[in-house]
Amino acid sequence: MKKQLLWNEADEQLRGEFYNFSERIAHFASDADRSEIFSDELLADIKAEKLLSALIPQEYGGMGLNPLAFGFLNEAFGHACTSSRNLLTVHSMVCQAVNKWGTQAQKARWLPMLCADAVGAFALTEPKAGSDAASIESRAEKTEGGWKLSGTKKWITFGQKADVFLVFAKAEGDKIIAMLVEAKSPGISISPLGGMLGARASMLAEINFSGCFVPDENVLSRPGFGFAVCASALETGRLSVAWGSTGLCQACLDLSCDHALKRAQFGKPIIEHQQVAALIADMMTNTRASRLLCLQASASCGKPGASADVLTAKYFASRSAMKSAGDTVQILGAAGLHGDSPAGRFFRDAKSLEIIEGTSQIIRNLLAQTARMDLSGH
Amino acid sequence: MMDEIKVSLRGFLANLCDVDKLGDDDDIFAGGFVNSLYLVQMLAFIQSEFNVELAEDDYDMNNFRSITAAASFVERKRS
DSSP, rough: OOOOOOHHHHHHHHHHHHHHHHHHHHHHHHHHHHOOOOHHHHHHHHTTTTGGGSSGGGGGSSSOOOHHHHHHHHHHHHOOOOHHHHHHHHHHHHHHHHHHHHHHHHHHHHHHHHTTTTTTEEEBBTBBBOOOOOGGOEEEEEEEEEEEEEEEEEEETTTTTTTEEEEHHHOOOOOOEEEETTTSTEEEEEEOOOOOOSSTTTEEEEEEEEEEEGGGGGEOOOOOOOHHHHHHHHHHHHHHHHHHHHHHHHHHHHHHHHHHHEETTTTGGGGHHHHEEEEHHHHHHHHHHHHHHHHHHHHHSSTHHHHHHHHHHOOOOOOOOHHHHHHHHHHHHHHHTTTTSTTHHEEEEEEEETTTTOHHHHHHHHHHHHHHHHTTTT | OHHHHHHHHHHTTTSSSOGOOOOOOOTTTTOEEEETTHHHHHHHHHHHSOOOOOOOGGGOGGSSHHHHHHHHHHHHHOO
């Protein structure tokens, strides 16, 4: 019996193509996790397929995917390798910011570059500023023709590979400013950050800016609106992570089911033991629920109420991924603890999903605030 | 019309700060009434509540500095 889909045939075909490509990514995932290196070969492959241009409009050479297709792409990447999905996330956040907030001249300059050649990274977090993003200490001082940027950004995903950073700093007092900074600019030093628990091939870096000159034409929107730029980019990032988490849930379900069917104890496959069956049933339910919330989030993108839908999807899907990954290790038993199985990587990667692009705790605060506004009619 | 917009803005701001202490012309930024998310939330609120589309030139903090400024901005955009 043919399964009834909640999306059309064209999107289903794209979904299939993305999942086919993700098998190529999966081939690299374990080595990337062990070595903490995202291979140039894989990056070149992703660029060649134009997948980094997912959110860039076709008029600038991009794929111009709708939010649903973008979600499918992230689910497929998340199924194969969380580090690869991280690449897609941060790069797409920069693309989204330029496309939403850039002038025509900025779009014409940056978007074709971000389609194929340049990797973008999102530089908000600092040693002393994470969830409290308004407490950033980086500063941009006005100078002739541009700004002198000083400060340190930390935990910058794909900072080691990026060609351009979307950097947030304070300017003209406490106004937040968003600016595009090329990695090759004088005054930038990039230090690799290794030893992460999960998403280990995400090429994290600490970026130091020492009076780095940023021309006026690289500022997105105006000083004071950097937080709005940041918020809209984060929404794209959260949608990406939500779908990626769903992909990881599905990967856990696939691995757990496969193992539970093949592994026999007490004379029958362990999936026939109720305790294991219950874990798999919960995993399946959470995977499907995550996907439905992601579908809702994609459907509401650009409409009023989208933020709450995206936050809900990210919150639920990332927690589901953590639960699913923990249960996967449990179902696989000792084999799940060994490096030959991807279960351990799933488990470590899943933890990162509850932290990046807004911790579960911050998202709960935002959701509670939304509930309060809904109650008061706003 | 202007008064209706102000009432609506006050209703929205009540979720973010003590509006009873906020005069129509008070500087919301300078007065420390709101946190850094204010501008993000105000932009979203104005777009959805008043069905206003923002253009590049609209991103001027003076448009959102006070209740009166924001209400005037909304009225201008709707006229």
